[in-house]
Structure formats: C-alpha cells, structure tokens
Amino acid sequence: MIRIALAAAVALAASSASAAVPAKRAAQIDAAVARAMTATRAEGLALAVIEDGQVAYVKSYGKRNAAGAPLEPQTVMYGASLTKAVFAYTVMQLAEEGVIDLDASIATYLDKPLTDYPNEDKYGPWRDLAGDERWRALTPRILLSHGSGFANFAFLEPDEKLRFHFDPGSRYAYSGEGLILLQFVLERGLGLDVGREMQRRVFDRFGMTDTSMIWRPDFASNLADGWDLQGKTEPHDERGRVRAAGSMDTTIADFARFAAGYVRGEGLSPKGRAELVRPQRPITTASQFPTLQPELPPAERRADLAAGLGLVVFDGPQGPGFFKTGHNDTTGNVWMCVERGRRCVVMLANDVRAEAAFPALAKLVLGETGAPWKWEYGDLTFWDGR
Template sequence: MRSTFLAMATMAAWAGMAPVSAAPPDAELSRTVKEVMRDTGAQGMAVAVIDGGKVLDVQAYGKRNAKGEPLTTDTIMYGASLTKAVFAYTVMQLVDEKRVDLDRSIATYLPRPLPDYVGDDIEDRYADYSALKGDERWRKLTPRILLSHRSGFANFGFLEPDHKLHIHFDPGTRYSYSGDGIILMQFVLEKGLGLDVGDEMRKRVFAPLGMKRTSMMWRADFAGNLADGWTLDGKTEPHDERSKTRAAGSMDTTIADMARLAAAVVRGQGLSAASRAEMVRSQAPIATKSQFPTLQPDLPVADRVPGLGAGIGVVHFEGPQGPGFFKTGHNDSTGNVWVCVERGQRCVVVLSNDVRAEAGFPRIVHAVLGEVGVPWAWEYGDLKLLPVR
C-alpha cells in the first residue's frame, strides 16, 4: 500500500515529551506481526496504521477459518467491544445537534420511569430494569455517566445472582466497566428519542466514512469472506450471525473499515472540536487494579495508574508522548485493540480472530507507535504478555 511510513521524529520538539517514533517500514511491521503469531499461536491477525490522521497501511495475515482460507483486509471480523467506542462517537454527533445532553437525567428522556418497562417493553437485547424499582438512584444516570462506565451496574445484569440489573454504587462516583450501561444508553435513544440505533450508526458513521462492510447486524453478503475464531485452547468457533443491534458489541467490520474509522476519530471528523475533545478526555480517574473483574474496590491513590481516566466510550491515558486513548474488544475467540496518541494523530488498530493474539498486542503497538504508555497490565490483568522488543 505504500513504500515507507512517514518519519515523525521531527516532532520531538514538543517540550518535555519523548520523541515520536517513526512508524516502521512494512517489512519490519510484518515481521513483528508474524513473530507475535508464532509466539502466541494466533492463526489470524489484521493491522492498520494511521499517521497524521490518514490511513497509511492496512495488512492482514494468516487464516480466516479452519479450512485455511486467507484472512484479507476486507474479511468480516467481529468488532466486539470496539462497538462501544463507535456508538459513543455516534452519540456525540447527537450531542452536537443538541438532541442529547450529556448531563441530563435519562428520566427526562423516557416517557415512563425506567423500572416500569417490563414484559413486551423489554426485548432480549436489554436488561431487566424492574429490579431498579425502589432505587431512585437510577434517576441520577446521565448519558455521560453511562458512556463513561460509571453507572454502578455490573458488566451485565445476567451475571447477577438474580439475573437482574442492580446499582452497586452511587452513579457517577467511580469507574466500573458495564456493557449494560452502554445498552441502557441505546434504550434511552430508542425509547426516548425514537431512534433506530443501528440505522443511525449506518447513516452517521458507516456510510459517510465509506465503511461498506460494517454493520450492527448480520448481512448475507458477509458470508463470502467471513472470519471464524480460535479460542485459548486452539478450537475454532463459527462467526456469530447477530440478528439484533446491541450498542455494547454487535458490530461486524473489517480492518480496512476500522482504519477509516480510527483515522476519522483521531482527526476529529464528524464532530465539533468541543465534542471530539470531550469524547477522549478523562471524565473521571480510573482507580482499580485492573479492568476486570468489574466492581473491584478502588486502590489507594499512590497505587493507581497515573493519568488513567474514563473517556466517552474510550479509555484516556497519559504517557511519554502525551495524551492518548484506546479501546479493546474481546470474546472467547476474538481479540481487538485500537490505540491512538493525539500528538501527530497517530493510531494502530489490531483485529484478530484468535483470542491468543492479545498477549502480543503490546509488542505490535510498540512497534508502530513506540512507547506511549498504554496501561496493558490494567487492561489485561493476569494475562501473560509477550515482552516488548
């Protein structure tokens, strides 16, 4: 796709910051990816590099299924929780249009109190909100709180002993990752504003950015070039043909499409300068030892990751090259990561249809961006990560 990456080292004039690493030539990056695949056993991986807010390279490696058919840059892969960041980007467009106020209680959007939505009102993509009856703290929930994972919910209500959603701490007071918090924001848009979230994402994000092979639900035309997945024990899993839009993680996409998205977000396309800045800044500090399990106690200040904070749909971090943001996606057979640094509008996106690849993500990100300060230990907890070279 190109002969060499742009050299960015001249940007080292930014006082007090580490020099910006030049992105490696194609051959060097490919060598790193192949080493990671060898060392982790990962069968398929795709990588995109963005520099100066532009897509510079998109490559795919390995297999898309057990038949050994090649993974390509337009192979449909599962986006997993990268969906949350794309959904947040969509919501911020509604903020720009003043259709959503980040700090307005969700109670003011809904025609009825949230706990009153039961039975036919609640499709199986939503949580059971009836358990919130009598806990008026739900009225404190706002779009900002939901999109920055400060709702007080568990990750998902079905993980609770009674399979219902509960508030475990006062909304807005601390960070604890919650997919159901994101899905509640989807519920607010659909029940309160009458929007079809999947259609809004298509019209506002996928179509304008030329993401022709990205969708919030399964499409029949995806079947011809589709990635199955590999689990930790090396078994293959078929691609899940998702039939409902779920803002927490139903997106199918390709590495080429995700490259377009990452480039747009890092350069601020589609948002006002204020909304784009709001999305990626720290809304509140993150004080837990790791992202999972959720609902961990906060650490003493001295033991926390410095500069780590909850953004809108993303995680904010501070590192030797200045501020950045990232988002990961994961299930039993999927590992994804998207990392950007503001300085130089530089990003790397990695999609893998083999969850074992996650152990090598720090090595790939470092090969492209240099040391930027991504809190890998916080993100992946006890996972044994490959050493960075």
C-alpha cells in the first residue's frame, strides 16, 4: 500500500516534459523513475536527457520538502561537486584567452609565496605548508585533475592541518582543497572574482537564470530541502561564500542547458573542449573514496579510467564518455555523457538514497556506457531496475 501511494504521489508531482523525447520512451523513463523511487524510498528526483547536444527531456518527480510541495524543473537544488566541472569549464575559457597557463606554476601568479598568505575561512590553510616547497610544483592542470597531493579537505586530516601526501602530479586523489587553491590563485593572484566570472561565462551564457554560486533570496520561494539515508529531512543550506569545489545552487532545467552547451563545445575552441575531457591523469585506486587509499597493482587497474579537467573520463562500448557526480548527506547528483551522438543524462536528487538508482536509470537513457559506478560509489548496493 505504501509503495502504491508513493508511486501515485510521484506521478502527480511530476512536471511536464519536452516533446522532443518520443512519448513511448518518455513513458518508459517515467515508469522507471517511479519504480526507482519506490525501491530506494527516495522522496525527490529530477532528470534531464540531452540528445545531439540539445535538451530533449526535463522532468522532476516527488517532493521538494517535508510539507509535500512538488519538486519542479525550476526548483533550486544543491549542485554540490557538479560545481567543479562548471569551474573547470570557466578556467578553460580563461586559458584560451591567455589569462592563465594551465601548466605554469601557481607561484607565477602570486605576489608572494603561498605560505606567506594568512589562513582565512574562505580559503585553505596555506601556511600549514610552510617548509614544504612542493607547492611550487602545483599548476592549474594538476589542481583540476586532482593531482595536488592534498586530502579532500584539510579539516578531514586528524589534526586539521593541510599537507602533501604525495608529490604534486604523481597520482590521482580527489581533492576539493585543490580546487579552492586554484580559486585562490585566480582571485588573489589575478584579481578575478570567480563568482562573477562563472556568472558571466556560464550562467548568463546558457540562460541559467536560477543558478548561482551563492545564495539568492529569491530562491526561497521554490527551494529543495533534502533527505538523508535515514529519511531525515534537512533544510537547504544558504551558502554565502563562493566555493569552486561546491557552492553552486542550480535547477534541473538550468543544468540541462549547461550540459547541452558543454557537450556541444559552446564557448570554447574544439581544442579547448577536447582538453577538458582528455585523459589527464590515470586513476589507480579501487574506488573514489577514501581519497588517499593505496594504489592498485598495475594489473588490477582499469586502463581506460582517468581524470579529465574537473571530471572523470572513461571508455566503454559506445566509445569515450565522461561524468561528474555531486554528493553530501542529503544530495545525490550525476551528469554523464557519451561523446558519440553528444548524448547525456543529468540526475539531481534532493534525497541521497536516489544514488542507488543512478546506474539503472542512466542505462535506460543512454544504454550501456561502461561507466565505473562501483569505483564512484564503492560498496553502495544498486537498484536492479525492477
């Protein structure tokens, strides 16, 4: 009875969708999402389909808050680490304009040594690196491809001190701190305002009117709260600081526009667009997290899995593909594309339990891609699609 009621609620709360996807296929997607939400107990999920670089389908399902207000295509949701891919796209524009060199030491752009800057709440504790000159080997490319050598964030260290765990550029280990450092270089070294640059170069370009790197009061009228693994609700965080690693708020309608423009290569030269999704750094671990786990023996590594710039690239039965996820205790997001046909699926969930359904739903939309789901989500038990 509970499952029947939830499925009915999903159907009633779902938004209208584009006619670009044939009705039969749209019905298949809707039915699969209803089954997924019932099986995972997820309260809210939004999905978009990109075909040949154009938005073909946008639909939202379920609730945006505990009061039962419907999740809509214009509901503001937390973008989480999808922010990193948008930031990398912005940095690539700057690189193509000659503002920054992806392979120059960050020292090139600072007016004093990194470790001489005071620790600030907005940025990382750079003074923790005093006495370790390896920071001079860091480049924008190394930071965007998660080769910094840092933990994900300094506050996750036992003593909350930032340190190098390996020489910069020598291996992959996911680090939001590395993206924050590149933001610092752009802002303190080059005098740029990263929030304004992303607004101008991305959000305005693609008509993303309900997307921002910081909280806007007008978001409050149509805002998604979140559900955690235990089904507890948490209010949406009103983020007041631009954080290149993950402060973006967006909507499924807006992010679908970005995904379509990105896969078309809009705003970049063909060379710049290709560089974003070129394998930059081999991924050598059994899973994404924990970030500093030992590397696998070479024979056990997935040879096609690598870091691009701000995202992960892989090769599968349909050829090259790429993806980026976003996650916190109440958020599960994924954006995945296959280059052939310029096809993508975007899923934003304000209930972290929905992540278990992502592989099956992505396969329904895109077919088998060969995406490294177990590497990304570790021991998560995935919904089987039934």
